[in-house]
Amino acid sequence: LGRSLHLYDEIGSTQDAAKRLAEEGAPEGTLVIAEQQTSGRGRMGRSWLSPKYKGLWMSLVLRPNVPVLCTPQLTLLTAAALCRSLRRQTGLEIGIKWPNDLLIDGRKISGILLESSAEEERLRHVVAGIGISVNLEPEDYPPELRSKAVSLRMAAGRPLDRTETAAQFLESLEELYDIYRNDGFGPIRLLWEAWSVSLGKPAVLKTPQGTVEGVPLGLSDNGALRVRTADGLVREVFSAEFE
């Protein structure tokens, strides 16, 4: 992964560039990195703060030969791979908030945006966008983000080598991706659950089908969140925001 590298000083969004390359047939592992994004995109149509030289803003083309239904598994896999590499590099207690935000003490350090294209129920390609706030300083954040977001540098008390962060993430992703393709989602699920900070605590989840209140228990094998509701039933939630 990452052997075909497109590096930009400045770009609108690495995600849009990588999607274009994927549509044009770019091979699996094609990676777009930018020093700065002028219109970085987050989930749910939000924008993503991407100041110059301060973070890792990248998008990776994957071509797993799996059904569309497996897309949630790939999101969780990317989060588990990133959590693992960042924990190794920094020694910090980094947790995963379902499905794929990485947090330190409740504040977000990275976000993942997966976009896919499918044909007849099979995935044609997936573009995994990864934003890691590596070396941002407090003044880089607008006031409204200061209580919600933090950088690795602020949490660790020292700047980090962004090249190292990227290299370790790609290595970790490659390893978990191989495991996923050979042994399925089971082992990935265990890693994700071990680092999750979303399990075992009552939560209110806003899903496209309405609000679900209950205690998240873990993941199901298809990558949904299993939530025990007040009536004692266990429901599977595929897409939701924590309130």
Ligand code: BTN
């Ligand atoms: C989120 O909302 O948490 C997801 C954020 C994803 C940000 C990354 S940065 C690289 C890639 N390019 C984008 O425009 N977005 C993703």
